[in-house]
Amino acid sequence: MTASETRAEVEDRFIEVWGEISGMWGVNKSVGRVHALLYLHSGKLDIDSIAQRLQISHGNASTSIRDLMAWGVVKRVHKPGDRKTFFEAEQDPWTWFHTTIRERRRREVVPVMERLHEAAGFAEGAAKGTKGPERKELEDLQRQVARFADFAHEFVDLIDAFLGMGHGRMAKAFRMLAKLMPKDRG
């Protein structure tokens, strides 16, 4: 096996793992594979090289990169005297993770929270305008929705705490947390 075959095999393993993780968490598999490839060759690949290397159409490569740029984890770069556009990926995984969480918060968590509170508010309003045993029923329902909404709210607070830390500190903070609270002590 030549060194370049070996290199390709290592890359493939890494790329496939990343692709599968992406698929598991609601991100397109091709997008994940392109991201992994760019992580390994940041700033050195153009659209067609990516398409060739991953055996996908350049349309697919282009769309995947558009997604990655929308996520904020890939950027365009130009080299003087070269007509091609190259793409670079963040090299620090913690920075990448921070960016990803921030974006998911914006896209998914916030809109979902709004609808959840809407539902809870709707139930509350309905209960107040109702008499008799049906009122109690609606109040119970409202409480149940609110219980989940409260959880969701605390979860968002947690995300915000995470995002508020400089990413250089996150790893350290979490290690500290792990040390402080290895077991449930109340």
Added chain:
Amino acid sequence: MTASETRAEVEDRFIEVWGEISGMWGVNKSVGRVHALLYLHSGKLDIDSIAQRLQISHGNASTSIRDLMAWGVVKRVHKPGDRKTFFEAEQDPWTWFHTTIRERRRREVVPVMERLHEAAGFAEGAAKGTKGPERKELEDLQRQVARFADFAHEFVDLIDAFLGMGHGRMAKAFRMLAKLMPKDRG
């Protein structure tokens, strides 16, 4: 609008939100909807009621429940004198979240970590058996894979810290974390 129509509308809003969240995070949308419905009516519904309420086939309802039981968030219950099987869902969102994270760790995180380390080890071994400028290339690749693997390892440590806490304490611990580290102070 009657009280029961109101109730159905509140339920629908809640159920649809949950279904969409599920879809965003790699869980089947129907599975999420069934779960939401069971959260609201824990222990009171059988397969056919679920199918009717959500307008899905009972095959789909049955399969969704099988998934939810595999996730450990839904259980069978029997009522004496009744031939039907009912299903109950965990009522505490933190417990549900804890269970979900534990299961994802087992199914996804652990296998992925193994493959990641395999790739890193493969690259390291290959580099050691190579001479000349190609050796440096492989070493660089190995370092890059290892950088991501290290991040992943720290991430798993974080998950483990979380899972090690009693779930009653998680919310409190996170609130404390948020208070202790509102900003990056190094």
Added chain:
DNA sequence: CTGTATTGTCAGTTCAGACTGACGGAACAG
């Protein structure tokens, strides 16, 4: 034990999302 009500399974079908490839447009060297 028997009959019936209920749940579980899975082959076939449907459908949403992913992918391709041809086209148009942009960017740049000359």
Added chain:
DNA sequence: CTGTTCCGTCAGTCTGAACTGACAATACAG
């Protein structure tokens, strides 16, 4: 300005996951 190379888009096609519904298996009342 012109020709060429490369990138972005999107209509049409394809693929795989999800869903249905008929049948099989199971559980229980009587």
